[in-house]
Amino acid sequence: MTEQDQAADTIEARAYRAALDVIAAVEPDVASHIRGELDNQRSQLKLIASENYASPAVLLAMGNWFSDKYAEGIPGQRYYAGCEYVDKVETLAVNRAKALFGAKHAYVQPHSGIDANLVAFWAVLAHRVEAPFLTEHAAKNVNELTDSDWEDLRQLFGDQRMIGMALDSGGHLTHGFRPNISGKLFNQRSYHVDPETEMLDYDEVAKVAREFKPLIMVAGYSAYPRAVDFAKLREIADEVGATLMVDMAHFAGLVAGKVFTGDFDPLPHAHIVTSTTHKSLRGPRGGIVLTNEEDLVEFIDKGCPMVLGGPLSNVMAAKAVAFAEAQRPEFCDYAHQVRDNASALAEGIAKRGGRIVSGGTENHLCLVDVTSFGLTGRQAESALESSGVIVNRNSIPFDPNGAWYTSGIRLGTPALTTIGMDTSDLDEVADIMCEVLAATEASTTTAGEPSKAKFTLADEVRERARSRSAELLAQNPLYPEIGAI
Ligand SMILES: Cc1ncc(COP(=O)(O)O)c(C=O)c1O
Numbered sequence: 001m002t003e004q005d006q007a008a009d010t011i012e013a014r015a016y017r018a019a020l021d022v023i024a025a026v027e028p029d030v031a032s033h034i035r036g037e038l039d040n041q042r043s044q045l046k047l048i049a050s051e052n053y054a055s056p057a058v059l060l061a062m063g064n065w066f067s068d069k070y071a072e073g074i075p076g077q078r079y080y081a082g083c084e085y086v087d088k089v090e091t092l093a094v095n096r097a098k099a100l101f102g103a104k105h106a107y108v109q110p111h112s113g114i115d116a117n118l119v120a121f122w123a124v125l126a127h128r129v130e131a132p133f134l135t136e137h138a139a140k141n142v143n144e145l146t147d148s149d150w151e152d153l154r155q156l157f158g159d160q161r162m163i164g165m166a167l168d169s170g171g172h173l174t175h176g177f178r179p180n181i182s183g184k185l186f187n188q189r190s191y192h193v194d195p196e197t198e199m200l201d202y203d204e205v206a207k208v209a210r211e212f213k214p215l216i217m218v219a220g221y222s223a224y225p226r227a228v229d230f231a232k233l234r235e236i237a238d239e240v241g242a243t244l245m246v247d248m249a250h251f252a253g254l255v256a257g258k259v260f261t262g263d264f265d266p267l268p269h270a271h272i273v274t275s276t277t278h279k280s281l282r283g284p285r286g287g288i289v290l291t292n293e294e295d296l297v298e299f300i301d302k303g304c305p306m307v308l309g310g311p312l313s314n315v316m317a318a319k320a321v322a323f324a325e326a327q328r329p330e331f332c333d334y335a336h337q338v339r340d341n342a343s344a345l346a347e348g349i350a351k352r353g354g355r356i357v358s359g360g361t362e363n364h365l366c367l368v369d370v371t372s373f374g375l376t377g378r379q380a381e382s383a384l385e386s387s388g389v390i391v392n393r394n395s396i397p398f399d400p401n402g403a404w405y406t407s408g409i410r411l412g413t414p415a416l417t418t419i420g421m422d423t424s425d426l427d428e429v430a431d432i433m434c435e436v437l438a439a440t441e442a443s444t445t446t447a448g449e450p451s452k453a454k455f456t457l458a459d460e461v462r463e464r465a466r467s468r469s470a471e472l473l474a475q476n477p478l479y480p481e482i483g484a485i
Helices: 003-008 011-026 028-043 056-062 084-101 113-136 147-158 181-185 202-212 230-240 252-256 294-300 313-326 329-351 377-385 414-418 423-439 459-475
Strands: 105-107 161-165 187-191 216-220 243-247 272-276 287-291 365-369 392-394 408-412 441-444 450-456
Touching: 011 028, 011 056, 028 459, 056 313, 084 105, 084 252, 084 287, 084 313, 105 294, 113 147, 113 181, 113 243, 113 272, 113 287, 113 294, 161 202, 187 202, 202 230, 216 230, 230 243, 252 329, 287 294, 329 365, 329 408, 329 414, 329 423, 377 392, 377 408, 377 423, 377 450, 414 423, 423 459
Parallel strands: 161 187, 161 216, 216 243, 243 272
Antiparallel strands: 105 287, 272 287, 365 408, 392 408, 441 450
């Protein structure tokens, strides 16, 4: 029996073949696109910092009849009948999330990270703005307010303030930026990294917090390569009376895997913590909200109907599976390897001439300033994609090229670590990437101006990168248990 035949005989391979046959019998094109996606993922080096590969158990837990059930409310208190098994699965996911992160309370219904943040913002607004207003107006709920009092409360919501990390320092749009609903709701001011060290400037955070007096102080990031001292941020929040909310969407896997402990674990320090479940945590696409503050629990649990519709029970089932996986000791090894691999990648790029923002990394990602190769982020991203290396362009601190073209690329190691790569593999990845970046030349627009998007790259360099990547991927295959389908 060949290795491929053996793989084809596993329970996972049979499950997926059968599932695709069932889909193909109704719409063959969808089955074919699902196969195409797997082929693509298997043939590319995935360095998108926010992506991962969930286990077959997680993926399969999503594809079933839980998807058909409405279950607005929380376990035991639903607005729909027939929720016996949704209650069981949601309770399981809640208990596993609490145990995994050491939180007193977990809410596992958010459909994504943006939803988790909205649930958290509105829980804080309901607790700190709406509840005192209702007490003052002797009303039990908003429906008891007069039209004029309701209008005053709506104005009061609009007057609230938030601070968050600047986008080009690594912050996220959902932390109060204008294109997102959070920026339309809150008056936001940003704090930054230090221009010299490119590390979070806690003195500036304190200065902005003291001047601006926010209701909510948001910490967390999508493109900051360092550990954050949440104990220090809590001191600042307490001094100005702000609620500290940490969005650990990117690094939840490193918290679950005990890479970030003590002052660097948000749970003991933040009033409220949000996360996605699909990035370094390696679960299904979704969000969670955690807290140790009793006062916030009733408001978080009102996420549906406050900002969410009915929960995705199938995804809550998959979250329970993913949290169970993350509680295994192997997940700690995985999380530490993710961090070590990111360091190896950053070092590998630095020793081949790339400038690493802040000089290194302490988490799962690093940022490369690709102007050190004479390129914009857009050119680097496209040149690498054409060579089979998938990264995303990203602003670097105080980026002169703006958010569209950018001067950087963001690289993350959660996905490559899941398929078994180690630090020597990541050094090879750095070599493949640097060969492509060094050979890529910025070209000019049709008007002869320097272009921020166009580039030239010799086909033989592309081909060499593709064949070296293919060799690495053959040694570390994606879903070997599923085999060829
Ligand atoms: C820090 C942070 N928060 C929230 C989100 C939003 O997550 P989702 O895409 O699941 O809505 C992201 C996604 O990139 C993120 O990086």
